[in-house]
Amino acid sequence: MENDYDGGAAMSTDTFPVRGLEPINCEPWCEARDGHPDQRLPEDQCCVGPEHRVPLLHEPTEPFGEASTEQQYLNTYLMRPAGDPAARVFIGYNEAPGRPATSDEARRFALQILALVDELEASPVGVFPRLHTESIGQQPAPRV
Numbered sequence: 001m002e003n004d005y006d007g008g009a010a011m012s013t014d015t016f017p018v019r020g021l022e023p024i025n026c027e028p029w030c031e032a033r034d035g036h037p038d039q040r041l042p043e044d045q046c047c048v049g050p051e052h053r054v055p056l057l058h059e060p061t062e063p064f065g066e067a068s069t070e071q072q073y074l075n076t077y078l079m080r081p082a083g084d085p086a087a088r089v090f091i092g093y094n095e096a097p098g099r100p101a102t103s104d105e106a107r108r109f110a111l112q113i114l115a116l117v118d119e120l121e122a123s124p125v126g127v128f129p130r131l132h133t134e135s136i137g138q139q140p141a142p143r144v
């Protein structure tokens with residue numbers, strides 16, 4: 001996990017004469033906090049907070065670059081897409097493109113995960129009780 005939080009010291013653009021964009025108002029959790037003036041396109045002026053990764057230790061490593069591998073992971077961080085008045089919670093997997101969720105969607109997803117974990121851990125054999133109940137009372141439909 002990388003955190004380049006610099007305590008609010010804005011990056012200087014005095015060194016390079018950059019024809020930058022008008023800086024945006026960054027979110028308090030934005031790692032850049034400089035208004036993203038060095039982006040080439042307004043849609044690239046996106047606030048991004050510190051990333052939180054959970055390594056998937058039971059998954060195989062995946063090729064990363066040309067000569068190394070990386071442990072697979074889930075990740076999440078706060079983001080505010082350019083032009084979007086509302087911040088989102090990014091939910092991702094490895095380097096694959098993830099999706100930004102609203103705070104309500106992220107909360108519902110997190111609660112569903114917690115409910116599943118609770119259900120799994122409450123089961124004595126690691127089998128979902130719901131699946132066990134369904135298998136008792138139903139006969140398989142005959143194949144036609």
Ligand SMILES: [Zn+2]
Nearest residue numbers: 026030033047
């Ligand atoms: Zn920002």
